[in-house]
Amino acid sequence: MDLTKNEEDYLKALFMLSVEAGTELVGTNHIASGLGLAPASANSMLKKLTDKTLVHYEKHGKWVLTDEGKRIALQLIRKHRLWETFLYEKLEFTWDEVHEVAEQLEHIHSKKLVEKLDKFLGHPEFDPHGDPIPNEKGKYKAVRKLTLSEVPPGAVCKLIAVKDTSAAFLQYVSEIGLGIRSQIKLVDRRDFDNSISIEVDGRQVQVSEKFAINVFVVVV
Amino acid sequence: MDLTKNEEDYLKALFMLSVEAGTELVGTNHIASGLGLAPASANSMLKKLTDKTLVHYEKHGKWVLTDEGKRIALQLIRKHRLWETFLYEKLEFTWDEVHEVAEQLEHIHSKKLVEKLDKFLGHPEFDPHGDPIPNEKGKYKAVRKLTLSEVPPGAVCKLIAVKDTSAAFLQYVSEIGLGIRSQIKLVDRRDFDNSISIEVDGRQVQVSEKFAINVFVVVV
DNA sequence: TATAAAAGTTAGTTTAGACTAACAAATTTA
DNA sequence: TAAATTTGTTAGTCTAAACTAACTTTTATA
Numbered sequence: 001m002d003l004t005k006n007e008e009d010y011l012k013a014l015f016m017l018s019v020e021a022g023t024e025l026v027g028t029n030h031i032a033s034g035l036g037l038a039p040a041s042a043n044s045m046l047k048k049l050t051d052k053t054l055v056h057y058e059k060h061g062k063w064v065l066t067d068e069g070k071r072i073a074l075q076l077i078r079k080h081r082l083w084e085t086f087l088y089e090k091l092e093f094t095w096d097e098v099h100e101v102a103e104q105l106e107h108i109h110s111k112k113l114v115e116k117l118d119k120f121l122g123h124p125e126f127d128p129h130g131d132p133i134p135n136e137k138g139k140y141k142a143v144r145k146l147t148l149s150e151v152p153p154g155a156v157c158k159l160i161a162v163k164d165t166s167a168a169f170l171q172y173v174s175e176i177g178l179g180i181r182s183q184i185k186l187v188d189r190r191d192f193d194n195s196i197s198i199e200v201d202g203r204q205v206q207v208s209e210k211f212a213i214n215v216f217v218v219v220v
Numbered sequence: 221m222d223l224t225k226n227e228e229d230y231l232k233a234l235f236m237l238s239v240e241a242g243t244e245l246v247g248t249n250h251i252a253s254g255l256g257l258a259p260a261s262a263n264s265m266l267k268k269l270t271d272k273t274l275v276h277y278e279k280h281g282k283w284v285l286t287d288e289g290k291r292i293a294l295q296l297i298r299k300h301r302l303w304e305t306f307l308y309e310k311l312e313f314t315w316d317e318v319h320e321v322a323e324q325l326e327h328i329h330s331k332k333l334v335e336k337l338d339k340f341l342g343h344p345e346f347d348p349h350g351d352p353i354p355n356e357k358g359k360y361k362a363v364r365k366l367t368l369s370e371v372p373p374g375a376v377c378k379l380i381a382v383k384d385t386s387a388a389f390l391q392y393v394s395e396i397g398l399g400i401r402s403q404i405k406l407v408d409r410r411d412f413d414n415s416i417s418i419e420v421d422g423r424q425v426q427v428s429e430k431f432a433i434n435v436f437v438v439v440v
Numbered sequence: 441t442a443t444a445a446a447a448g449t450t451a452g453t454t455t456a457g458a459c460t461a462a463c464a465a466a467t468t469t470a
Numbered sequence: 471t472a473a474a475t476t477t478g479t480t481a482g483t484c485t486a487a488a489c490t491a492a493c494t495t496t497t498a499t500a
Binding site for chain 1: 321
């Protein structure tokens, strides 16, 4: 009953594209270009997945995941994000290196491996890009990822990722005393240049708007 | 230039079978049955690998790995054994569960992943089965794996694996205070029943021959 | 609403890597 | 050494999953 790597890729793409598009229904060409394949290839694979009741056909070339298809897609996303977290936190990979390897690792079939890895990492809720990690049931925190520049004064938030992953920026971030999961309190914003004052570990720091735009947080 | 999973499996099988057989030359049928495939399948794949100069044909259906083929096979074995070590030591897998998952993980392509994993594990020299882990260059400790029952009195050795992996046996092993990499000094052997006295952490313990046969060690 | 453009489908081909069946060459044994 | 047995090869078929080219259907626009 195990799916091939290719079948899994289609289910995951269908899930991601429908989230992105904000609709359950995704067209053949859309899926094909999402995977970098010809529409004809997507069409025949989707028909095959329809036979396996993982996908449902919905007139005029639109496709939807069935509950089972969605469940599998979420498990793939779970595995992908857990592996990214592992690579980042345990093996010293950088933010931009994790995706490519996780793309391979997500196709390893072993229920035990996933659960043990999750436990080993301390049941993380977000990956190094700040995206939520679904649990065994496929449930995840639907947080709206904000940039630090969008946080209102007075709010307390937590750093979950950065947009700019250049060595220079990461260096600056850590000099300020910030790291993944750091608590940040937004003290004040100056209207003049949108620069902000933040409180980190009791210390107060000034950062530019450009800096704030490159830091992803969730309000806690 | 990356090989497929199938191509990699053939190279690894060829390496393992030739070590096992004690000769570089391995026959078509031998490889086929090692992989559980029909001889015709092996024949055509080996021809393909010959074109890629990873395998060399040697009259009457005998095949040998080229230097490059051997290098790749050793890297696969390195990856396999590092992953086994990871699963065993970090994710609480048991001795008998690691192989199947490592069989998948060994095909992940990422040089960085292997080297970081090796570092994370502290550059282990043996996997949980007591088999040596080749280094980046493919070199490994060619130790003769002994059972505790073969160690001469006076010798000091190190536990590297157990043969019997039943819960009952593992329980007994840990009750005695033994674990992977434990130091064991062989104090004495009684001719009567081949039971032995060993010294573990300064304490002296008596174990039966049956016990000693199920413990793999290397003399240090 | 007719037509152009976009989107989707069908048919036929290709490649990787299995398979079976038939055949050829080596090796063993009587 | 001839026959029997084992071992290896060739030829042709099958499936997964891609491709291109041609065709059809739907949607958008003049």
